[in-house]
Amino acid sequence: MKRHFLCFKSDINKGLKHGRADVIGIRDIGGDLSGEVETIAIEIKRGTSPFATASGQTLGYNVSANRVYLADRRAKSFTQDELQIASHLGIGLIQIRNKKCTEVLSSPFYRPIQRFNFALLENLGLGKCQLCGSFFEIGTIEKTHANLTREKVKQAILKEKGIMFWNEEVATRKDKVGLRPSPQGIVWERRFICPECVRNFISQLSASD
Numbered sequence: 001m002k003r004h005f006l007c008f009k010s011d012i013n014k015g016l017k018h019g020r021a022d023v024i025g026i027r028d029i030g031g032d033l034s035g036e037v038e039t040i041a042i043e044i045k046r047g048t049s050p051f052a053t054a055s056g057q058t059l060g061y062n063v064s065a066n067r068v069y070l071a072d073r074r075a076k077s078f079t080q081d082e083l084q085i086a087s088h089l090g091i092g093l094i095q096i097r098n099k100k101c102t103e104v105l106s107s108p109f110y111r112p113i114q115r116f117n118f119a120l121l122e123n124l125g126l127g128k129c130q131l132c133g134s135f136f137e138i139g140t141i142e143k144t145h146a147n148l149t150r151e152k153v154k155q156a157i158l159k160e161k162g163i164m165f166w167n168e169e170v171a172t173r174k175d176k177v178g179l180r181p182s183p184q185g186i187v188w189e190r191r192f193i194c195p196e197c198v199r200n201f202i203s204q205l206s207a208s209d
Ligand SMILES: [Zn+2]
Pocket: 129, 130, 131, 132, 133, 134, 193, 194, 195, 196, 197
């Protein structure tokens, strides 16, 4: 993931309740003007599963990932039939041979269901900044929001952290129709501001000069 796809973050066996890929990688695709990222999901097989079934399973990861790959351990190349099935379905192929991975077919770019993609990224400790729009490290995989204060702006400036805040209006709206119930007034609608925006922008609002 890091060497071939230039991912800055990767993890194994991550996913949501609807399914988890064997490997997830995140890489930057925003150029100089944006901190946009792309999620790559890889399903790893041992060369024994029925190919079309494994391909269909791989394709399913596009509900939460931008690119999907099936990696298969095998001594021989993929057959013409297999390449056609993969192209027809729209998945990428990676051949694993002697611990070496070769990208045989590239995955098309998919637009996943955004809430599933954001939930997956949050699982990996990444969140979107509401000011600059970049994805940044909100915490670790073990402690998801460790790099954020809870609506404490001054503390965020002092400790060089980001900020997490809650949107009550949107939460109430979703609670009213039963879309996302808020038991005992719990607000699930969390939003983030990155440490860079706190340091370069918000900190100046409290400066005297
Ligand atoms: Zn930001």
